[in-house]
Amino acid sequence: MLNRSWVESANAPDTDFPLNNLPYGVFEIGGEARCGVAIGDMILDAAGAEKAGLTGTEGRCQDAAWNPLMADGPKAWAAFRARLTELLAEGSDARKAVEPLLVPMAEARMHLPFTVAEYTDFYASRHHATNVGTMFRGADNALPPNWLHIPIGYNGRASTVVVSGTDVRRPVGQTKAKEADAPSFGPCRRLDIELEMGAIVGTPSAMGEPVTTAQAQEMIFGYVLLNDWSARDIQAWEYQPLGPFQAKAFATSISPWIVTRAALAPFAVDGPPREKDLLPYLETDFPDGYDVSLSAEMNGHEISRTNMRELYYSAAQQLAHHASSGCAMRTGDLLGSGTISGPDASSYGSLLELTWGGERPLDIGGSPRTFIEDGDTLTLRGHAQGDGYRVGFGACTGTILPAPDFP
16 A cells, blocks of 8 residues: 655656655765655755654664664664654645655656675576576576575676766677687677676675575565676686676676565565475575566566566575585675576566577567667666555666677
8 A cells, every 4th residue: 555755756657766765865966975765756854864863763864875874773664664654644734844855756866875895696586596507508408406505606896886877888708619729718699688686785794604584575675676797608608617707896786775574574485385395504594585567678678577486596585505514694694695687588587588699689679689888878667556655675777788898
């Protein structure tokens, strides 16, 4: 049910940002980046509201990042969210004090909403793993023997996580053609997207101390859309035996708004059925998936539609496994879900799958595409649908620029 706000645009059934959502971002108007909260087509200046004594927090909204609040933990998160709801709800006594702190979203430049500590990317969609395995190893050997038992991942680069709207330069690297005797160096020719969700760690864990899936769930502050740009030809040459490296290191785009776990709680669902029992440390006794509709567009043309509930391993399971060896998790760690693909071709989350390795070009407004060309703009979208409202993430978009000149 829609929670009504005195900000009228927040009551529209198609807005991503009703009072039920209240996602957190960092915006800039007039040259200063500040913490803000999306409400309809406006942004509440959270830094200004805190200085005015309206939020019940001290110093948590003054940095150009939400990490200070994230580190405070679930009780602080709940109290802050409750106070924001009071300030913005229809009939609020605080309207006169809050209204001057609203700025038009259309006039804001968005920044990364948090300081990314470290970035880990997983491989948690069974349909995606099966499709890729079928292409490279055949249908009888599609899934690696460990896949149904363990969340597979690799450590990526926090340094190249960028906010939606940031242009991405085509990477250069080593590739090797099948018929060639030696590799060559040059621009990637099989540039791809991966339609993912990113989970953000709020409260940290200590080195040497594993966490349960229930504890992991409580550690997660919220979620963003995530596009793990991928150089498939570079990846094919480099990934054995230690997995992705430069093919994934050049850019990862995220949406500018952190949708909190609390906002997604009404949309919690069970994950897909298990083919094999998990080891006890990965088991959950709570719905740990989410019913979030996802889509991908190329140059304004929708190319895929899928759902977050397709993830075989949830963010809580990924996080619990990550910490199981004693790996310390930090405030601001970002966990990519891996490409989220559904059961049919229209729900595949990467061009590698959508074109089946480049064999089946897509028609993008009369122009065939197998992989991404210079100038193409890719956009991810996502929302959970409630009764008369939706909890959305905004857009996660990026445009590909030509490769740099490099010897």
